Amino acid sequence: xxxxxxxxxxxxxxxxxxxxxxxxxxxxxxxxxxxxxxxxxxxxxxxxxxxxxxxxxxxxxxxxxxxxxxxxxxxxxxxxxxxxxxxxxxxxxxxxxxxxxxxxxxxxxxxxxxxxxxxxxxxxxxxxxxxxxxxxxxxxxxxxxxxxxxxxxxxxxxxxxxxxxxxxxxxxxxxxxxxxxxxxxxxxxxxxxxxxxxxxxxxxxxxxxxxxxxxxxxxxxxxxxxxxxxxxxxxxxxxxxxxxxxxxxxxxxxxxxxxxxxxxxxxxxx
Numbered sequence: 001x002x003x004x005x006x007x008x009x010x011x012x013x014x015x016x017x018x019x020x021x022x023x024x025x026x027x028x029x030x031x032x033x034x035x036x037x038x039x040x041x042x043x044x045x046x047x048x049x050x051x052x053x054x055x056x057x058x059x060x061x062x063x064x065x066x067x068x069x070x071x072x073x074x075x076x077x078x079x080x081x082x083x084x085x086x087x088x089x090x091x092x093x094x095x096x097x098x099x100x101x102x103x104x105x106x107x108x109x110x111x112x113x114x115x116x117x118x119x120x121x122x123x124x125x126x127x128x129x130x131x132x133x134x135x136x137x138x139x140x141x142x143x144x145x146x147x148x149x150x151x152x153x154x155x156x157x158x159x160x161x162x163x164x165x166x167x168x169x170x171x172x173x174x175x176x177x178x179x180x181x182x183x184x185x186x187x188x189x190x191x192x193x194x195x196x197x198x199x200x201x202x203x204x205x206x207x208x209x210x211x212x213x214x215x216x217x218x219x220x221x222x223x224x225x226x227x228x229x230x231x232x233x234x235x236x237x238x239x240x241x242x243x244x245x246x247x248x249x250x251x252x253x254x255x256x257x258x259x260x261x262x263x264x265x266x267x268x269x270x
Contacts, residue, residue: 042081053077056240058265060093060103064246065133065255068102070095072263085113093261106130119149123161125183134259135252138170141215143183155191160184165215171252181215195232201225220250230267238267 005016042050053076060072074091088110095103109127116122125143130136145163165181188200201213213224228242244261251257 039082045081050081051077051079053270054267055270056265056267058240058263060264061262062093062103062259064259065135068095070103072261072265074265083115085115087111087113102133104130104132105134113147119152121147121149123147123163125165132172133255134246134248135171135255136169137172139167140169141165141167141181141183145183147185157187157189159187167215173252177219179219183213183215185213197230197232199226199228199230220248222249223247233266236269238269240265240267 002016002020005019006013009016056072056074056076058072059069061069070093072091072093074089076090077088079086089108091105091107093103093105095101107127107129109125111123111125113121113123123143123145125141127141129139129141131139143163143165145161147159147161149157149159151158162184163182165183167179167181169177169179171177186201188198190198192198213222215222224244224246226242226244228240231239233239240263242261242263242265244263246259246261248255248257
């Protein structure tokens with residue numbers, strides 16, 4: 001409208017510029033008021049407010065310590081505040097064949113993040129894993145360190161984190177092992193189109209979505225890589241194809257080092 005007014009009324013350009021300046025000032029004021037209202041809402045929210053969630057359910061194909069197909073389910077919750085972000089994750093893969101359990105893998109994790117600046121943050125992590133076919137009945141890990149958001153665009157995000165970790169492993173044989181370790185994590189998300197998203201995560205203990213996590217200690221290095229392709233079916237429903245690699249450099253006797261998982265699931269946002 002401003003461009004049309006300038007074209008049709010060239011003699012009134014100063015008045016048109018004044019109208020535009022007033023409009024832009026009003027828009028900036030409204031944006032600041034909306035931002036302040038949102039910040040006040042977050043600051044006064046209770047512990048159970050402002051949580052976003054994703055529920056995932058589908059099928060999996062596993063190779064490595066087991067070769068089968070089964071069911072996969074997960075739940076992820078995120079609460080974002082002014083400076084803090086809390087992430088809760090849980091996943092279960094399970095299958096029974098001919099009365100025998102052929103896959104039983106569970107993971108639960110809690111990760112709080114605190115923003116030091118727009119890109120720099122510190123994190124904490126507490127994680128529990130169970131995978132008897134891989135040789136351990138329980139594996140606990142705690143970690144804390146720093147992270148950095150290398151790319152933070154609307155359609156492309158890349159972040160990394162690093163820090164020390166402490167891990168306790170209870171093997172199915174009854175033995176246990178306590179180790180000081182180090183954690184490295186990478187999280188990559190790329191919105192290829194409005195409906196298609198590529199994710200990859202690398203971690204030295206664990207990560208989410210598309211992620212890689214690597215935990216290194218003097219006895220055993222664990223690597224978890226997850227690459228996924230998400231396709232939006234509707235505003236709430238997403239179809240996901242994911243490929244995961246779990247690697248342990250020093251597995252218990254009778255177990256192999258590398259497991260792979262192919263998952264085809266549906267994700268519901270709530």
